[in-house]
Amino acid sequence: MAGLRQTHSVENKHKLSNTLRNWLPILHSSLSDLGEAMVPFVEANPVVEVESGYEEDFEKKIPKKIISGSAVSNSRTEQIEALTIAYRSLHDVLDEQLEAPLFPTPISQAIALYVVENLDEGGYYEGDSEAFCEKHNIHMPEFEKIRLRFAHVEPVGIGAKDLAESFIFQLDSSEISDEAYSLACEIIDNLQDIYSYSKREHFSEVMKVLATFKNPPAIEYQEDSAQVVPDLMIFFNEDESIEVKLNDAYYPTIKIDSNYGVEHEFITAKIKEAKSLVDALDMRKATLYKVGLMIVEYQYEFFTGGAIMPLTLKTLADEFGHNPSTISRAIANKYIACDRGVFAMKEFFTTAIDEDVSNAAIKEFLVGVVKEESHEKPLSDMKLLDMIQDKFKVKMVRRTIAKYRKQLNIAGSSERKKLYQLH
Numbered sequence: 001m002a003g004l005r006q007t008h009s010v011e012n013k014h015k016l017s018n019t020l021r022n023w024l025p026i027l028h029s030s031l032s033d034l035g036e037a038m039v040p041f042v043e044a045n046p047v048v049e050v051e052s053g054y055e056e057d058f059e060k061k062i063p064k065k066i067i068s069g070s071a072v073s074n075s076r077t078e079q080i081e082a083l084t085i086a087y088r089s090l091h092d093v094l095d096e097q098l099e100a101p102l103f104p105t106p107i108s109q110a111i112a113l114y115v116v117e118n119l120d121e122g123g124y125y126e127g128d129s130e131a132f133c134e135k136h137n138i139h140m141p142e143f144e145k146i147r148l149r150f151a152h153v154e155p156v157g158i159g160a161k162d163l164a165e166s167f168i169f170q171l172d173s174s175e176i177s178d179e180a181y182s183l184a185c186e187i188i189d190n191l192q193d194i195y196s197y198s199k200r201e202h203f204s205e206v207m208k209v210l211a212t213f214k215n216p217p218a219i220e221y222q223e224d225s226a227q228v229v230p231d232l233m234i235f236f237n238e239d240e241s242i243e244v245k246l247n248d249a250y251y252p253t254i255k256i257d258s259n260y261g262v263e264h265e266f267i268t269a270k271i272k273e274a275k276s277l278v279d280a281l282d283m284r285k286a287t288l289y290k291v292g293l294m295i296v297e298y299q300y301e302f303f304t305g306g307a308i309m310p311l312t313l314k315t316l317a318d319e320f321g322h323n324p325s326t327i328s329r330a331i332a333n334k335y336i337a338c339d340r341g342v343f344a345m346k347e348f349f350t351t352a353i354d355e356d357v358s359n360a361a362i363k364e365f366l367v368g369v370v371k372e373e374s375h376e377k378p379l380s381d382m383k384l385l386d387m388i389q390d391k392f393k394v395k396m397v398r399r400t401i402a403k404y405r406k407q408l409n410i411a412g413s414s415e416r417k418k419l420y421q422l423h
Contacts, residue, residue, distance in 0.1 A: 023280040025175070027287060030333035031229045035252045040175055040212070041277050047267065048274045051253040090123070090221035091116065093154065095403065096332065096346055101325040102149050107138065111146040115159050123158045123218025124166070154333065157217025164188050170213045180205045230335035230342055232292040234303060242303060244292040246285055247337075254278050287320075291331060294319060295348050302348075303338060307364045311349050362388055363404050370410055375420035378413040381405070
């Protein structure tokens with residue numbers, strides 16, 4: 001009997017470990033990329049079929065409370081599109097990640113920003129590292145140590161110096177066995193003669209992984225901005241209760257053929273793998289739903305028209321029992337739709353500005369002062385910077401003010417002056 005209990009315990013532990021191994025890449029993926037993230041798990045599984053979640057009509061997927069309460073646009077069609085899909089440039093995507101835990105210090109953020117500002121159109125780094133080091137009085141190894149952290153930045157491969165390094169970045173983020181990893185590194189170092197390795201063990205596994213890599217790393221952003229779909233909808237019901245709703249309709253549907261025509265231990269194993277994948281998808285939903293509930297709990301004032309309050313990732317991490325870096329990756333590229341528009345989950349958390357001041361509070365102040373400014377002499381970004389630093393007692397740079405303006409659709413001072421004159 002004890003042996004049976006022990007066997008059952010081992011089986012449960014194995015199932016959980018399989019689910020957790022699948023869960024992390026599925027959790028870290030944005031909703032719009034979720035189908036692609038699941039490809040490695042299903043391509044070699046004959047009992048699994050995945051249906052895209054993008055085939056239904058947009059309007060059917062959005063709670064009417066969000067549409068009717070939305071002030072983001074005039075026409076109903078524009079409201080639906082604004083609340084369902086948004087578009088971001090590569091620099092928008094990278095800007096969200098230039099902070100802790102990857103870049104927690106001023107010098108690491110300065111290096112990261114320099115790397116981003118010196119990417120070519122393919123996403124490769126082509127800056128003058130030596131000139132930067134001389135200007136900032138740091139050594140090249142320190143610069144390179146920070147630059148190599150781009151191996152953990154999305155889209156993976158960005159910030160590499162060449163194709164080989166980009167593939168190494170992507171390899172480190174891929175699902176590949178330890179035995180195949182060293183062979184993959186050899187092949188990447190000798191891409192010109194790739195098929196000389198064709199007789200080596202694990203060659204087939206390596207080629208399957210390499211075939212999924214992006215070349216160049218910024219290829220998805222070269223023709224169009226990245227599509228984003230909110231994971232959560234947050235809205236008030238008629239009885240004034242607030243509701244958190246998962247964007248279930250956009251999730252891929254996993255179908256498992258449990259009655260596969262062949263009875264074999266291989267098929268039995270594949271059915272177990274498929275069920276583990278379903279469990280991982282359910283864990284993603286449960287995790288993000290819990291994040292949504294916590295955001296509502298801590299940021300209730302925002303959903304009733306107020307400002308976003310300071311909230312650290314550590315608070316969320318403590319609730320989940322995870323490391324803050326894990327939580328940071330979990331909420332990256334995730335969005336919430338509410339009657340005030342579509343917001344990145346990271347917007348609801350304190351960023352690297354200051355422990356007690358959220359970037360949302362600064363944005364709200366920025367909107368307020370621009371609304372009250374002189375139409376004859378609109379406030380310049382430098383003047384806005386001085387006012388914000390004085391009020392919030394924080395240190396910022398002019399570029400951040402310009403970035404916030406663009407996010408808030410506020411024109412520069414000269415453009416605002418022309419608009420005031422037209423009106």
